[in-house]
Amino acid sequence: MITDFTPWQALLGGVLIGGAAVALMAIHGRIAGMTGIVSGALSTAGSDKNWRLAFLVGAIAAPLLFINLPGQSLQFASDSPLWAVLFSGAVVGIGVSFAGGCTSGHGVCGNARLSPRSITATVVFMAATFATVFVVRHVLGGF
Incomplete structure (x- = not known):
């Protein structure tokens, strides 16, 4: 895409x-x-x-x-199958509970306040996003 x-x-x-x-x-x-x-x-x-x-x-x-x-x-438009979208949403929901917040809370608000916890969370979820996109698109051939 x-x-x-x-x-x-x-x-x-x-x-x-x-x-x-x-x-x-x-x-x-x-x-x-x-x-x-x-x-x-x-x-x-x-x-x-x-x-x-x-x-x-x-x-x-x-x-x-x-x-x-x-x-x-x-x-x-999305070429992703519904199961992949639902699975992705569930994984994000689990990650949000472990991270104590989401991209908007940590990425927008926490980073603006220079919160070390939010900066760490943002680095982790961005790294996980990069790795996931790479694996899905280049190793698994995309959905």
Whole structure:
């Protein structure tokens, strides 16, 4: 699978993600880690649940609004079989529990705070990603 490099869209996306993380920290004193937000939305009661649900609604609604703008489209296709996607999701879920957070919590928020734990977690999950892509594409021949 080859993807197009879109620097302006990538920059805008990064600014929006960073801005949302800063706003959440400034307003609620919370880390914008999607795994923690989802798990908290499923288990927390009261006002803490409200901001989590609002964050998730925004994370889902924003791309849907974007692709409905004139001239925008979402090109998504995957040659990966469903079992591989489900297995990958399960492995990521297990990794998130061992790492004490996800890529958004550690990679965006933790690294910005220069957290040694987050820097270590980010290095480990990036190395694991590189190794997995190499093995799947070049050793196993891709899915």
